[in-house]
């Protein structure tokens with residue numbers, strides 16, 4: 176426990192290898208918004224060089240590239256002793272190709288057209304397995320943002336100096352949002368950190384608890400809990416209130 180303010184979300188470095196500019200841009204923007212450090216490239220040969228240079232924690236690797244395909248890139252990396260986790264992006268849905276991809280040494284795959292939340296989920300699942308030390312975060316004992324303050328030791332929340340009573344789950348959810356204030360957290364990340372077990376079903380429980388929290392925290396002005404459509408939630412001032420959503 177320390178008293179320093181919440182650190183920026185510890186970034187995992189991701190490399191996106193995709194030759195379709197619109198998909199590459201979408202992935203880069205979303206992953207950055209979620210707090211990852213992102214680099215990108217568009218050919219198999221350049222992917223081999225960038226993996227060496229950047230040592231990413233995970234590579235999102237398109238299978239159909241203009242030069243080497245993603246399977247060949249993976250084979251060459253593995254042959255060179257590089258075990259960087261690889262998530263294939265594949266337009267191929269045949270069982271044969273899935274098997275080929277996993278046999279080539281990939282960790283998982285997502286079929287195009289993909290749902291971006293599913294991509295985030297797969298990335299998080301792989302990183303949980305492969306990079307646990309970076310995923311772990313140290314929470315300071317007092318978290319604050321704007322006029323909102325949460326004291327973990329005393330288990331108390333105040334906004335504008337006024338005490339706010341929260342249930343244990345609401346408290347944990349708010350602590351997680353505050354620890355990542357200014358960043359966007361996905362529903363999957365929230366499930367992982369607040370509910371603390373592999374939740375096979377329904378992320379609607381999060382929407383329910385966010386609604387409870389808003390009734391208590393955001394009955395004050397301005398609202399602090401923002402919905403980021405298609406991605407998750409962020410505790411920050413909205414642009415309308417002079418906030419600086421991204422640094």
Ligand code: CA
Pocket residue numbers: 193194195237238239240
């Ligand atoms: Ca492609």
